[in-house]
Amino acid sequence: MNEDNFIQIKNLKMVYENGYQAISDISFTVKKGELVCLLGPSGCGKTTTLNMVAGLLNPTGGDILVDGKSVLNVAPKDRNIGYVFQNYALYPHMTVLQNVMFPMTVGKNKKSKEEAKQIAERFMRLTHIEEYANQKPGKLSGGQQQRVSIARALVQQPKILLMDEPLSNLDARLRLKIREEIRALVKKVGITTLFVTHDQEEALSIGDKIILFNEGVIQQDAASYEIYLNPANQFVANFIGNPVVDNFNVEVSDGKVIGDGFEIPISAFDSDRFKKNLTDGVYTLSLRPENVFPVDNQADGFFTCKIDDIELIGRERILKFTINGLGQRSLVKVEANVEPSDEVCFGLNLDRAFIFDNNGERIY
Numbered sequence: 548m549n550e551d552n553f554i555q556i557k558n559l560k561m562v563y564e565n566g567y568q569a570i571s572d573i574s575f576t577v578k579k580g581e582l583v584c585l586l587g588p589s590g591c592g593k594t595t596t597l598n599m600v601a602g603l604l605n606p607t608g609g610d611i612l613v614d615g616k617s618v619l620n621v622a623p624k625d626r627n628i629g630y631v632f633q634n635y636a637l638y639p640h641m642t643v644l645q646n647v648m649f650p651m652t653v654g655k656n657k658k659s660k661e662e663a664k665q666i667a668e669r670f671m672r673l674t675h676i677e678e679y680a681n682q683k684p685g686k687l688s689g690g691q692q693q694r695v696s697i698a699r700a701l702v703q704q705p706k707i708l709l710m711d712e713p714l715s716n717l718d719a720r721l722r723l724k725i726r727e728e729i730r731a732l733v734k735k736v737g738i739t740t741l742f743v744t745h746d747q748e749e750a751l752s753i754g755d756k757i758i759l760f761n762e763g764v765i766q767q768d769a770a771s772y773e774i775y776l777n778p779a780n781q782f783v784a785n786f787i788g789n790p791v792v793d794n795f796n797v798e799v800s801d802g803k804v805i806g807d808g809f810e811i812p813i814s815a816f817d818s819d820r821f822k823k824n825l826t827d828g829v830y831t832l833s834l835r836p837e838n839v840f841p842v843d844n845q846a847d848g849f850f851t852c853k854i855d856d857i858e859l860i861g862r863e864r865i866l867k868f869t870i871n872g873l874g875q876r877s878l879v880k881v882e883a884n885v886e887p888s889d890e891v892c893f894g895l896n897l898d899r900a901f902i903f904d905n906n907g908e909r910i911y
């Protein structure tokens with residue numbers, strides 16, 4: 548078995564019957580036991596990709612290999628895949644136990660009633676729903692119903708688990724709890740999982756790696772921390788992170804990066820981080836708000852700005868200010884001694900900055 552290339556997506560394409568190209572030409576691999584998030588804005592092709600892996604849609608080009616073999620000619624029911632949907636898709640007239648047992652009561656993997664019950668009970672324990680065994684799904688909360696559908700997807704001990712926005716119908720607090728549970732469960736069971744979400748925070752927290760899509764094209768395929776620290780292009784930088792990245796319009800000339808009210812010599816940037824020569828022209832300098840910080844001494848700062856507003860987000864505060872019509876943010880500790888309307892001098896952590904050209908390509 549090839550553990551590093553357990554799932555191989557090769558030059559996959561999907562053009563729907565109406566001519567709409569939902570997936571252009573994507574390739575990626577998933578390791579055995581890895582939890583991979585397919586992330587991107589609405590309509591970028593995440594569900595289309597998942598449905599092709601499940602066999603619910605036939606790609607119009609490319610190949611999908613599982614454990615080294617193409618599965619394109621394998622019927623969905625024979626692909627040995629568990630699928631968890633956003634809306635749980637439970638059978639309302641059956642009890643929780645009957646729902647979880649159901650996949651083992653039909654088809655070629657049918658088990659004896661006793662064995663099916665034993666397996667169902669094991670997965671109901673793992674997903675903390677054993678006490679609801681005799682209740683109907685309609686009586687359960689959203690989080691409990693989703694646990695039932697996860698248990699039902701796992702009882703056949705599939706090779707691959709697909710989850711399509713499984714947390715979207717849950718309230719914010721429950722989402723955090725269930726996502727921790729899902730990660731712990733898939734790691735315990737050791738199942739290779741593709742998890743679709745449009746929520747970047749969810750993807751960063753749950754995934755071993757993230758595949759970030761936009762308009763049917765993969766923008767970046769990397770470990771969560773890598774995608775945060777080293778975005779491949781401006782789309783990725785803007786999509787990942789909360790609060791969002793600060794973008795400053797700058798011009799490069801005379802060996803300087805010049806913005807509205809600040810000038811930075813190119814020599815102040817880390818020369819090792821340049822991916823290309825920074826030629827004269829117009830660029831975007833981007834920094835995550837934690838890398839834009841108040842300084843006491845003007846000599847350590849790059850510009851001074853009036854604070855428009857301050858937002859409290861738990862143990863941190865977001866200082867909001869405007870440069871050249873663009874709203875910017877600085878993330879500071881809750882104790883920071885700053886009030887709205889204060890004039891604040893800001894320092895920049897240039898070792899963590901990004902510079903993008905007009906096409907969104909990363910230069911630094």
Ligand SMILES: Nc1ncnc2c1ncn2[C@@H]1O[C@H](COP(=O)(O)OP(=O)(O)OP(=O)(O)O)[C@@H](O)[C@H]1O
Pocket residue numbers: 563564565567569587588589590591592593594595596745
């Ligand atoms: N049967 C279809 N025929 C034509 N176009 C379709 C069909 N199904 C989906 N699409 C289009 O393909 C694109 C990708 O859809 P898909 O459902 O894969 O996106 P998604 O990233 O999962 O988005 P969401 O998060 O909104 O579900 C969308 O623009 C969608 O409108």
